[in-house]
Amino acid sequence: MENITDKIQANHPLASLTTFKIGGSAEYFFELTNKEDVSEIFAWAKDKKLNITILGGGSNVLINDQGVKGLVVLMKNEKIKVSGKRLEVEAGVTLNNALSLALSNNLSGLEWSKGIPRATIGGAIRGNAEAFVNSMSDIVETVLVYDRSKNIFENYSNKMCDFSYRQSIFKKNLDLLIWSAVFKMTEKEKKEIEEKAINSLNFRIEKYPQLPSAGSVFMNLDPKIVEKSNKKLYDEILCHKIGRLGTISVGLVIDMLGLKGKTIGGAKISLEHANFIVNTGNATADDVAQLISLIKTTARDKFGIALHEEIQYIGFI
Known part of the structure; x- marks a missing residue:
């Protein structure tokens, strides 16, 4: 039987495992x-006093150019099955693969996710991924979680996941590892599901950049906070720009700052959507970090608005 230490690799490149390619x-x-390896690999890291970083599909992350100290665990658990109107999926399954199985069984609930690059179930639940007034919290019934602090697996109900806009308990409590989930789906005509999925894909192709990126850099804005920060700007413009989810597009605000197309090194604020930073070919994490800092500073100085990152920094501390 192969020892778990035989499966651990040293100095493993990470750029190709991310959508940013950085x-x-x-x-x-x-x-x-x-599942049998979970407690053993965490025990190994604890014994070596190593920090642990969990990596899914590699979207929504920015990895330091200098790499990541400690142990990086790539979630490659990819079992998936249909049970009646429920989808049982492990964390390493991609949203697109989950959607494909759901579609073949006339199950609706994930078609809004079509075209999100490489996003996995674990990452989507952790960040409560959403689009077109739909989110992961709408379909999650239970999540099987490994609690590092207790060394046990536990089932979390939807309520226990503490979902909110782009948030969940799994972002707040780093001891919790998402292993799998059960989604409660809705039975619909395959043609209707296909049509919505195709519309989602076409929207992303038309509106979002096709160059490597991490996806949305910043979270959209709470209108109440914007009004408090800059009432004049809110009353004159932004109060008329509240979207279907009750937020204000941060991409619009970045565009209003005149930063669309701004470049540092190989990193560029996308011309297609200002809440995306793209890798034009040779971008470094430092290039991206400098652009993010520029956006935040300009938003604060010009509009008095504080922006908060959606992407996760890995290896920067």
Whole structure:
């Protein structure tokens, strides 16, 4: 039987595992596929006094050019099955693969996610991914979680996940590892599901940049906070720009700052959508971090508005 230490790799490159195509190497790297390995790999890291970083599909992250100290665990558990009107999926399954299985069984609930690059179930639940007035919280029934602090697996109900806009308990409590989930789906005509999925895909192709990126850089804005920060700007313009989810597009605000197209090194604020920073070919994490800092500083100085990142920084501390 193969020892778990035989599966651990040293100095493993990470850039190709991200949608940004940016970043250095992991000091130690492990692909997690079996539930039986969970407690053992965490115990190994604890014994070595190593920090642990969980990586899914590699979207919504920015990895340091100098790499990541400690152990990087790549979620490669990819079992998936249909049980009646429920979809049982492990964290390493991509949203697109989950949608494909749902579609073949006439199950609706994930068609809004079509075209999100490489996003996995674990990452989507953690960040409560959403689009077109739909979100992961709408379909999550239960989540099987490994609690590092207790060394046990526990089932979390939807309520226990503490979902909110782009948030969940899994972002707040880093001891919790999402292993799998059960989605409560709705039975619909395949043609209707296909049509919505195609519309979602076409929207992303038309509106979002096709160059490598991490997806949305910042979270959209709460109108109440914007009004408090800059009442004049809110009353004259932004109060008329509140979207279907009750937020104000941060891409619009960045565009109003005149930053669309701004470039530092190989990183560029996308011309297609200002809440995306794209890798034009040779961008470094430092290039991206400088652009993010420029956007935040300009928004604060010009509009008095504080922006908050949606992307996760890995290896920067």
